[in-house]
Amino acid sequence: MNKNNYKNPGVFSIGEKNDAFAEYFVGQSYLNMLSTSGVVIGNVTFEPGCRNNWHIHHRGGQILLVTGGRGWYQAWGEPAQELNPGDVVSIPPEVKHWHGAAKDSWFSHLAVEVPAEDAANEWLEAVEDEEYKKL
Structure with a gap:
């Protein structure tokens, strides 16, 4: 995929290639940090087929606010759920999970x-x- 050949699926700029966390993703993602103090908020954009590794947020948890495109979220031991614009996922601390784009x-x-x-x-x-290809 070429960043120049797509229509931005979200409402915020996609930012730059997410090279700092590339080892934790399959495929290409982009990161635009919207807030880095107080409450940390990043706009994460995934190319088709891109997803992050399983991961756990210790103590704080995470909230996902879907702004564009179509993707997936899955908590360990549960079926994956499709995500579309307007969906909100509240991930409690200590829950193993992943999220990313549809194929x-x-x-x-x-x-x-x-x-x-x-x-x-x-x-x-x-x-x-x-497992991902079954979605």
Whole structure:
């Protein structure tokens, strides 16, 4: 995919290639940090087929606000749920999960980090291709 050959699926600029976290994604994502103090909010945009690895937010949790495209969210041990603009996912602390684009759609969401003392993010294994392709 070429960043210049798409229609922005969200309402915020997609920002730059998400190179700082590339090792935790399958495919290309983009990051535009909207707030880095107080409540941390990033606009994350995924090219079709891109998803992040399984991960856990320790102590603080995360809220996803879907702004464009079509994607997926899955908590460990639960079926994946389709995400569309306007959907909100509240992810409690300590829940292993992943999120990303559908195979055939760009996808954007605001990732809101819930403030908490000593909050941390633990990155884990990639989502298995076989499981993702079933969605």
